Amino acid sequence: MSRSTMARPTMARPIMAPWPLVMLAAPLLPFATSGGTDLYLPQIPAALALFALTVVTILSRRLPGSALGEALLLLAGVAAAYAAPLVLLRQGHALAQAGGLWLYLAGATLLLWRVLALLAGVSGPVRLAGPALFGLALVMLWEILTRGFQVPTILLPPPSLVLTAFAANAADLWDDFRQTVLISVLRGYLIGCGAGFLVAILADRVPFLARGLLPLGNLASAVPVVGIAPIMVMWFGFDWQSKAAVIVVMTVFPMLINTLAGLQSAERIQLDLMRSYGAGYWRTLAMLRLPCALPFLFNGLKINSTLALIGAIVAEFFGTPVVGMGFRISTQVARMNLDVVWATIAVAALTGSLLYGALALAERHVTAWHPSFRKR
Amino acid sequence: MPAAQPAPLTLVPPAADAAPRTIVDVRNLTLTYQTTDQPVYALSDVSLSISKGDFISLIGPSGCGKTTLMRVVADLEQPTSGEVTVNGMTPEQARLKRAYGYVFQAPALYPWRTVERNVMLPLEIMGLPRAERQQRAREQLDLVGLSGFERKFPWQLSGGMQQRVSIARALAFNPDLLLMDEPFGALDEITRDHLNLQLTRLWLGTRKTCIFVTHSIAEAVFLSTRIVVMSPRPGRILDVIDCDRDLPRERTLDIRESPEFQRIAHRVREGLMEGHSYDD
Numbered sequence A: 001m002s003r004s005t006m007a008r009p010t011m012a013r014p015i016m017a018p019w020p021l022v023m024l025a026a027p028l029l030p031f032a033t034s035g036g037t038d039l040y041l042p043q044i045p046a047a048l049a050l051f052a053l054t055v056v057t058i059l060s061r062r063l064p065g066s067a068l069g070e071a072l073l074l075l076a077g078v079a080a081a082y083a084a085p086l087v088l089l090r091q092g093h094a095l096a097q098a099g100g101l102w103l104y105l106a107g108a109t110l111l112l113w114r115v116l117a118l119l120a121g122v123s124g125p126v127r128l129a130g131p132a133l134f135g136l137a138l139v140m141l142w143e144i145l146t147r148g149f150q151v152p153t154i155l156l157p158p159p160s161l162v163l164t165a166f167a168a169n170a171a172d173l174w175d176d177f178r179q180t181v182l183i184s185v186l187r188g189y190l191i192g193c194g195a196g197f198l199v200a201i202l203a204d205r206v207p208f209l210a211r212g213l214l215p216l217g218n219l220a221s222a223v224p225v226v227g228i229a230p231i232m233v234m235w236f237g238f239d240w241q242s243k244a245a246v247i248v249v250m251t252v253f254p255m256l257i258n259t260l261a262g263l264q265s266a267e268r269i270q271l272d273l274m275r276s277y278g279a280g281y282w283r284t285l286a287m288l289r290l291p292c293a294l295p296f297l298f299n300g301l302k303i304n305s306t307l308a309l310i311g312a313i314v315a316e317f318f319g320t321p322v323v324g325m326g327f328r329i330s331t332q333v334a335r336m337n338l339d340v341v342w343a344t345i346a347v348a349a350l351t352g353s354l355l356y357g358a359l360a361l362a363e364r365h366v367t368a369w370h371p372s373f374r375k376r
Numbered sequence B: 001m002p003a004a005q006p007a008p009l010t011l012v013p014p015a016a017d018a019a020p021r022t023i024v025d026v027r028n029l030t031l032t033y034q035t036t037d038q039p040v041y042a043l044s045d046v047s048l049s050i051s052k053g054d055f056i057s058l059i060g061p062s063g064c065g066k067t068t069l070m071r072v073v074a075d076l077e078q079p080t081s082g083e084v085t086v087n088g089m090t091p092e093q094a095r096l097k098r099a100y101g102y103v104f105q106a107p108a109l110y111p112w113r114t115v116e117r118n119v120m121l122p123l124e125i126m127g128l129p130r131a132e133r134q135q136r137a138r139e140q141l142d143l144v145g146l147s148g149f150e151r152k153f154p155w156q157l158s159g160g161m162q163q164r165v166s167i168a169r170a171l172a173f174n175p176d177l178l179l180m181d182e183p184f185g186a187l188d189e190i191t192r193d194h195l196n197l198q199l200t201r202l203w204l205g206t207r208k209t210c211i212f213v214t215h216s217i218a219e220a221v222f223l224s225t226r227i228v229v230m231s232p233r234p235g236r237i238l239d240v241i242d243c244d245r246d247l248p249r250e251r252t253l254d255i256r257e258s259p260e261f262q263r264i265a266h267r268v269r270e271g272l273m274e275g276h277s278y279d280d
Ligand SMILES: Nc1ncnc2c1ncn2[C@@H]1O[C@H](COP(=O)(O)OP(=O)(O)O)[C@@H](O)[C@H]1O
Pocket: B033, B034, B035, B040, B041, B042, B060, B061, B062, B063, B064, B065, B066, B067, B068, B069, B235
């Protein structure tokens, strides 16, 4: 069955849905306004050229012999459409009333849909280009829409402005990253997850401990960060210790609960087997119960990676040395430097995704045997 | 009623050391499971004595306590009353000395271990050196016809193959006593015949003591020196049938056509039917 997929590239590709063709109506509407007058497509040579390029790629999409070829060709058409508003803005045109241009962009975005669908069917590492293109397109649309409709930068700055702020404040952002992620988050996360794990092992051996701790866990996870953060700052001071303490409070119980569930997930017959070999508690733990618990452990680690980042940033609102991502956000908001705030948010989002992604990758590698990852 | 002690088997020459002739001795064993609604009388006053080299089959309808009896012998279940000794020791001492290999009703393989490493598991626990572990695992996998599957993971094998891996695992550390709970229940007829033949050869060659649970009368008669017919509610022994008197020790598959074989099979069937009529 799986062999037959090798034949797919030579198979006929599905026909294109007609929706991208809405852009053919674009020449009927204004493409830009300049000094209060509407300009139509033939009056703007650059826009005309880009529009023609997109239409030509659509018309000639059957020429390439493979799905990948068609995807690349159509991608050029999409890129031309996304470039058009940026070119027009550079030429000093206003775009808020430019119905034709927006129709062109809508059609191109629908065309991108087909590009992504084609790429999803391609085998090999090219597949990974799909999600990347999707992300890039979102950022591009964000740029085009915020600038085209002149959204106030206080509300939402375009990504180019965020990137500029990022470059201009790179040194500060790096210091924040080091303080928040490399010091507070890392230490708090390791302490919190480690403590949760160890307490779970203990609670698993001493049942009354588990019965006493679990309700406490529910209580702790219901306490809001903004409640404990100022208390921790009072207890442990301004530096990383108070942030780590907040993270520990947030992460200990998710890890404890997941580890406990994982340790209990070994089947009776598997336990009986160990018993029949005369294996003791520790050996059974190492050779059976912990491997069984691995999927649960990773679940806890993944949940906690996000919680830890949130915890540290929020806790920094309540007092830090003058560095840290939470500190940066709170001070720059007060000064209306929203581009720096967004740059910090971007760093936080990127860090969180990378952390989560790395854990997911490790999980895939370590628990490849688990039903959710099995191949065949 | 509990069977009388059979004559000791003569094929095994009396050993010079004072090894006990009786490997498993069960006396007046009763086991009641306390469940939430009502007690389950899984075993009631069961007595059975198994000598070295015996091949005992337990046969009977589901729920008559076959698994429970094996689990008591293996120290996986505590009797409510009665005496059990294994190699002259308590079941717990015997378990800690790794006196038996247990083949469970389900394969119970560890999905994170390859087939080979599953077979090596008991050897790892016993602390055998790596090279020997590997060699023994290969031998046992070869014996159950699974050479070439060493590096596969359990879920990549069929149910029957998985069960054969679990048999290889029980054989790997060469225990003198083998407890097998419906090991061939999930296998097709041909594989089953093949493994039956291999099992009787193995048993003849090694003189292991075997306790074997099955639902198949033919399988029980073919393999056993004695067949224990059981009946449920409460779980008890109805009949113990000696096969060794009428059938040769060395058996081939065509022995199943012989009148002696048929006669014993008939008696087993009678016993099973008697157990059923008790219920109604
Ligand atoms: N752990 C248990 N708790 C309660 N009842 C059990 C348990 N194990 C087995 N039983 C009951 O004991 C009886 C004998 O079970 P079992 O020994 O598994 O029978 P068999 O193996 O002959 O089918 C059945 O009625 C079964 O429901």
